[in-house]
Amino acid sequence: LVLPDRDGLEVLNRVRQLDRQVPVLIMTAHGSVASAVGAIKAGAYDYIVKPLDLDDLQSKLARAVETRRLRAEVARLERSVGERYGAAAMVAVSPAMREVVRQIAALADTDATVLVQGESGTGKELVARALHADGRRRGGPFVAVNCGAFAETLLESELFGHEKGAFTGATALRKGAFERAHGGTLFLDEVGNAPPLVQVKLLRVLEEREITRVGGQTTLPVDVRLVSASNRDLEDLVAAGEFRADLLYRLQVVTLRLPPLRERREDIRPLADRFIAQACEAHGRAIAAVEPEVYAALEAYEWPGNVRQLRNVLEAAVVMATHPTLRAADLRLSEPRRSAAEKWSLPEGWTLADVEKEALLQTLRRHEGNRTLAAERLGVSRRTIQRKIREYELPF
Known part of the structure; x- marks a missing residue:
């Protein structure tokens, strides 16, 4: 540490500037706890005091080399995770999805709480994983919980x-999702289904950054990035008294909206190619070619189940195909897409108001009652949608 013409810590800092991954061993004849702590804080891997013990030196050098190897492996795995789950792995040919990828890139390296909204099957968890894989918490855990899959007490x-002993059947202590996600990302899917008691506790976690286990008295600090998702309009749930407004404000620091598949048809062909390849690998099939009619049928379909339905349809087609070329006849689509003429063929005696009412009704059904998405689709304000729902006495 003590050199004739400069401070050894200055040399250490210079080495760290050139390559932060190089493990540095500090050697000095002036050993003290203070100097050792200073060197370690400055980034040294370890500290050796003269006179040298060659066995000790060899052991520390071996550990330093292994540490370097492990760091390189961790970096490689992180890159691999990013390539598999990051935004770069998402199919984004359409302008709508390119905008989603742009937003993910802007948000990934922050700890901002994100609310992902979109219809069922649009890939909300994929977006959450991309935010995690591309962000600074990528080395931590990613934990997903579907709030609609548990009864109230079980969700809590x-x-x-x-x-242990918190309730009947609690035979041992169990860590919850917040603890398991410590240092990483917690994804709450269908957060709109969270019951009132859980909503209160979620709000407290977001405000205090600490939790208390069920049946416990001790508060535990948690460090997680929270990403939530819903296919329902949470503002409507707030208006109906089913969701806390203060919790919604905390959850939607940033709102990211996923388009349905029918609004990103440019992505259907590359998605289809990916799903066909994945299905072939998973089931040991060999599809050598795909008929153009397959792509035409896929691009003409409405896809009420969105990307999830597309993947399932193609997996079934690959499994059931009897030829090396995938054919349109192999697809099992529940109903063909209606032509524009069929859609706009009006019953006798309809007025303009009838057309407006029907258009609003079909749009709300398509978006599962989500007024915000319906407003965006029709190019009007959400307030207009609410007013028209009352005017036409629609069941939404």
Whole structure:
């Protein structure tokens, strides 16, 4: 550490500037706890005091080399995760999806709380994974919880954990999702289904950054990035008294909207190619070619189940195909897409108001009652949608 013409810590800092991944061993004849702590804080891997013990030196050098190898492996795995789950792995030919990818890139390296909204099957968890894989928490865990898949008491335990004996059947302490996601990302799918008690506890976590297990008394600090998702209009749930407004404000620091597949038809062909290849690998099939009619049928379909339905349809087609060329006859589509003429063929005696009412009704059904998405689709304000729903007495 003590050199004739400069401070050894200055040399250490210079080495770290050139390559932060190089493990540095500091050697000095002036050993002290203070100097050792200073060197370690400055980034040294280890500290050796003269006179040298060659066995000790060899051991520390071996550990330093292994540490370098492990760091390189971790970096490689992180890149691999990014390539598999990051935004770069998403199919984004359409302008709508290119905008989604742009937003992910802007948000990934922050800890901003994100609300992902979109219809069922649009890939909301994929977006959450991309935010995690491309962000600074990529080395931490990614934990996903579907809030609609648990009863109230079970969801509370799933999220916050429980102490032994907290309730009947709680035979051992169990860590909840917040603890398991510490240092990483927690994804709450269908957060609109969270019951009132869980909503209160979620709000407290977002405000205090700490949890208490069910049946426990001790508060535990948690460090997670929260990404939530819903296929329902949370503002409508707030208006109906089913969701807390203060929790919604906390969840939607940034809102990211995913387009349905029918609004990103440019992505259908590359998605189809990917799903066909994945299905072939998973089931040991060999599809050598795809008929143009297959792509035409896929691009003409409405896809009420969105990307999830597309993947399932193509997996079934690959499994059931009897030829090396995938044919349109191999597709099992529930109903063909209606032509524009069929869609706009009006019943006798309809007025302009009838057309407006029907258009609004079909749009709301298509978006599962989500007024915000319906407003965006029709190019009007959300307030207009609400007013027309009352005017036409629609069941939404």
